[in-house]
Amino acid sequence: xxxxxxxxxxxxxxxxxxxxxxxxxxxxxxxxxxxxxxxxxxxxxxxxxxxxxxxxxxxxxxxxxxxxxxxxxxxxxxxxxxxxxxxxxxxxxxxxxxxxxxxxxxxxxxxxxxxxxxxxxxxxxxxxxxxxxxxxxxxxxxxxxxxxxxxxxxxxxxxxxxxxxxxxxxxxxxxxxxxxxxxxxxxxxxxxxxxxxxxxxxxxxxxxxxxxxxxxxxxxxxxxxxxxxxxxxxxxxxxxxxxxxxxxxxxxxxx
Numbered sequence: 001x002x003x004x005x006x007x008x009x010x011x012x013x014x015x016x017x018x019x020x021x022x023x024x025x026x027x028x029x030x031x032x033x034x035x036x037x038x039x040x041x042x043x044x045x046x047x048x049x050x051x052x053x054x055x056x057x058x059x060x061x062x063x064x065x066x067x068x069x070x071x072x073x074x075x076x077x078x079x080x081x082x083x084x085x086x087x088x089x090x091x092x093x094x095x096x097x098x099x100x101x102x103x104x105x106x107x108x109x110x111x112x113x114x115x116x117x118x119x120x121x122x123x124x125x126x127x128x129x130x131x132x133x134x135x136x137x138x139x140x141x142x143x144x145x146x147x148x149x150x151x152x153x154x155x156x157x158x159x160x161x162x163x164x165x166x167x168x169x170x171x172x173x174x175x176x177x178x179x180x181x182x183x184x185x186x187x188x189x190x191x192x193x194x195x196x197x198x199x200x201x202x203x204x205x206x207x208x209x210x211x212x213x214x215x216x217x218x219x220x221x222x223x224x225x226x227x228x229x230x231x232x233x234x235x236x237x238x239x240x241x242x243x244x245x246x247x248x249x250x251x252x253x254x255x
Contacts (some may be wrong), residue, residue: 001029001061002226003120004089005069006103006241007069010077014101015070015241021068024083026098029061042216057095065093088132088194088214091215093168097223099124101237107245108173114245118170121223124233129162129170129189135196141202141211151196153225163191164207174240179238190218 004024005014013021029186036057070079082105083089089104096102101122108115133141140177147165151158167189175187188206193199198211210218 001058001067001098002093002102003070004093004104005101006106006244007066007083008080008105009107009245010079011068011072011075011085011246012241013072014237015244015246016072018238018241022099022101022229025068028064031097032060033057041134062090062093066099067144071251072164074251076251077246077248078149080201086132087121088134088192091194092219094131094217095125095223096121097217097226099229099233100222100226101233103240104194105243106240108177108240109243110173110177110243115173117173118166120174120240121222122163122233122237123222124230125186126225127174127185127187129167129187131167131172131191133145133160133163133191133193133196133198135193137195139196141193141196149201164189164204167191167207177237177243178239181235183232183235183239184205185236192218233246 003014003022005018005022006012041048049240065080066083069083070077074216086104089102093102103120103122105119106117108117119127119130119132120221121130122220135151136142136153139151141151141160143162144159149160149162151160171187171189178185186206188208190208190210192210192215194212194215196211197213198209201209208218
């Protein structure tokens with residue numbers, strides 16, 4: 001399970017000590033997994049029960065992620081509904097390897113303004129800028145122009161903004177920010193439609209179009225670049241975390 005190190009403008013424990021909590025997450029996950037498996041082997045259970053227990057384990061792990069991404073020992077933030085209910089976020093977290101860092105729609109404080117970014121996945125040698133495309137199961141996304149796409153579902157069509165507009169913007173801003181901090185890392189983009197199909201789009205360098213047919217392969221690719229925690233990955237995450245906007249309040253109010 002990838003690590004959610006920042007969600008929107010919520011305070012995060014990873015901002016306090018990235019390396020400590022990154023290592024602690026892996027340790028806690030492995031320990032709880034070992035305890036869970038040991039408990040299962042003590043009794044004979046049905047396949048349905050095994051599946052249910054596995055879902056409970058993932059639910060516990062996800063809730064821990066949200067807790068770490070919204071509070072520290074001294075501060076707390078309200079977890080936005082969009083984070084709680086984001087199916088694509090949860091899917092990516094569950095399917096990608098532990099060493100990947102996921103940042104959900106952060107606001108970067110630049111010298112000129114506060115800038116809303118697309119979500120980011122930081123691996124040991126690459127950053128993925130990710131733009132989800134929300135559509136009903138079986139819906140189709142197609143390119144119309146450089147500015148517009150259309151979503152086709154149930155015989156109807158709906159125009160949506162071309163996801164590459166915000167992806168290119170995010171990529172440019174992050175690239176410039178890291179360059180100013182002396183950090184060199186490859187940055188790529190992905191338009192991600194977990195429930196839908198993406199068709200008839202122009203291929204672009206360092207841009208991937210991920211849909212329900214190709215997401216498994218994509219998860220594998222991202223995970224292959226997340227096997228070992230490297231210095232560059234830490235430098236990238238720490239630099240960004242230090243410059244993301246955070247809105248929080250004290251956990252304990254004086255009475």
